[in-house]
Amino acid sequence: MEILVCVKRVLDTSENEIELDREGTGIELDEAVYSINEPDNYAVEEALQIVSRLGGKVTVVTVGGEDDEEVLRREMAMGVHQGALLSDAAFSGSDAKGIATILKSFVEKGAYDLILTGVQADDGGAQVGGMLAAMLDYPFASLVNSIEVLFGGKLKISREIEGGNREINEIELPCVLSIQTGINEPRYVGMRGIRAVASVPIPTYGASELQIGSGTVGSLAAKVKRLDYVVPTLAKGAEMLDGSREENVERVTELIAAKGGLR
């Protein structure tokens, strides 16, 4: 099975102390640490597990600049066979539809049975997967937390529903799925693995190679524009319980029950 996984490099929210930049519309990027968007990593792991069972190849693709190559290498160190960087000055400032347009052009250059994305990017809006599917006229399922390959070009998937429920669907290939975290346990990638793929060439595709016309991508085509960026202020929300152990237990039970946590 040929699988394409669309990934994104994001600010690692667990490792950064987010501070606004001087204009207040962006983030201070001094000493920032980036990493692969977490759900994307689960998608790559799932793709690798599928091809290890059924054979085939996994390709990872990202839209961005030279710096974004780092996440492609990290995924290649996991065992991904091919990486592709979609990069062009004309792409910068694209909104979600622009990104989906760029990815669609890349998908059309290959022959993929299955396209995976993360459920959403840490800094995104869970839009690209669905848009990409629509543009390709492929079936789409979101929040996928298990995949079983059936005979006859079909998948049995389960989707996460609020409250821990699951919905089981059958979906036809080729299709696009957005992958929820927890679908698997992604393998660890250490420095050694990354070093091993350090010199593997990663092809770059620009607007002309992808035959993307100007006016369909980039900031000029973007119909959604960011105006502001707001970081919540830290509030004093903590209530200290200073009774005896039994009193505290009782009080905590009450509080949790009041918020609907206990039935």
Place this chain on the structure above:
Amino acid sequence: MVEAIQSPAHATYWLIQGRLLFLIIYLLGAACFSYIVARRLQPLFRGERDFRLDQPFRRLGRVLQFWLGQWKHPRYRMAGTIHLLIFAGFLILATRAFSVLALGVSDGFVIPGLSGKTGHIYGIVADYASTVVFFCMVVAAIRRLAFKPERYAVPARYGKGHSADAIFLLALIAILMAADSLFEASQAAGLWQQGQTTEFLPVLSLPWMLNKALLSTSLPKLQSLHLGAYLIHDLTFFFLLCYRPFGIQFHVETSLFSVFFAKLERGNLKPVRWGIPDEHLDQVKSFGVKTFEDFTWKHMLDFYSCADCGRCSDNCPSNAAGRPLSPRFLTIKARDYAFQHYPMFGSAKNGQALVGNVYSEDEIWSCTTCGACEEECPLLVEYIDKIVDLRRGLVDEGNVPQSVQKPLKALESRGNPYGKMTKKRADWASAGKFGPACRVKVLNGESASTLYFVDSITSYDDRIQAIGQATAKILHHVGEDFGILGAAEKDSGHEVRRFGEETLFRALRDHNTQAIHDSGARHIVTSDPHAYNALKHDYKDVPPVEHISQVIAREVKSGRIKFHPAKNDKVYTYHDPCYLGRHNQIYDDPRNVLDAIPGLKRVEMRRSRDRSFCCGGGGLMLFYEPKEEERIGVKRVRMAAEAGANVIVTACPFCMVNLEDAIKVAGLEGKMTAIDLAELTDQQIVRESQRHKEVAWRF
């Protein structure tokens, strides 16, 4: 003169002349044994390289101490004494066994040098030796069957018990001793009945007792007893010889080699591959142990040498807490694997992954590398290197527990497992009231002769920063010209390495080594035993390193540190951190410091010094979520409570985290506290200004 009792060599057994029969038995026995041992050695030749021939004289010294001297055995008084007696008996009886066997083919054989008076004396000693060994077998069997020491038990998940096999082996040895004695006693009785001079049988020895019982037995009967005993002796001897390589008794043959080739240094780890220089490491295709053949030949030898005594697991904190790890079965399972996959007949089946088939992932990650198992093992079997090698294999395959992946990645990007900003690494040194009171130089432009290597937890953890501040104040007090690396410091990588992430460790080590050289410091002090151990054993070419407890002890001795009396009626106990105690043998310095505080009451826990019980593990172990029945730390604070202590003093930031948590979990809050040696020192120290006051007041 007619022989009163015919000798086995001259006798006829079922129409075969004795001499011929025994010659056939010996040749067959020796051939079988050689074949079996050759098959057993087969995997060792397929194992990884391991350089174990350096410092031969030191190795010989260790053979004298641990093999011949049985150094570790008395740590378990009863079992140790029994073993010592059996071992001594075997050594004495080796010569006798040889000469008795020789009698089967050469009548009246006497080992040169053992004739006449020497021979008589040796005979007496040997008679007593076989008697002692015989009764040791009886006692050992009674212990196994009636008293059932807990450490011999085999939990259900590891298969059926080992007692039947143990009893069988004890019985074989007992039969050997009895047959030998009967052989001697029947001859003596026969000769006595004929009024001939007999070999002197020492009073109360087994031959003496049997002789007394046989004095009135008829001569023909004595004759058949004599010959029968001899045949049984020889058959048992060779059966035992060939049976030993199939079980725990193989250690009789292998222990000498295991001890000679045993690891000489403490606290360090084996390289990823022996004989591969650092710069070529990237070209090594596979890291660590994935299949049995990835173990080094010495580690395979360890599997054969294990005597199944259970002392390792009896001391293992992970085993005690109900984690899925028992060092004993780590070895037993590997040995069973070797026996199964390298059979006596047919070709070897190799290449199967160990983790997933023989070991579980949780088993491999459960080890805190505290070293209690290695400290206890009478045969010096190595565990930490094997665990780390298995982890290297898991890391290489990407099999790292999810909870540990984040901190590892943070270590890669930020140099600390918490993902905190690099530039905030030195914030503790300027925080709150501490900053202005005690200036800590950052050796970036400024220079100092001593470097305080702080490491990640002390730099970033709110609670542990207090240990860093106390350390700085002590260094200040004793007039040390010191500074820290600040943002230039990264995690020492001690736990990173022990979690099997060698490549990341090397990156951290290389970075720190450069930063240490750039600082120009000539001496390193640290308050973290893990950093201490890393700098001392894992790093190369860095200035000498001391733990703060060593500095305090030295300055107490020199008089530069004086203590106020302890003004409370608390009872203190000292908890030995594994990487200060067992791995680096620093037991006395911290205790001397405590004892220098006037009026401080100190007790020892049941498990202290080299038998100290781990707190639960440091570094990345804090991020690992093991399956366990009870936290290791909780067990430890209970031991402190048992000892009657209400203050646990330790000298390691990770011990502090684990013990303070455990105090809460054990419900001992308010009854028990934990304090670091540096914090206690800082609290009790008599400062300059105070000292002047005291002096002024005195005059």
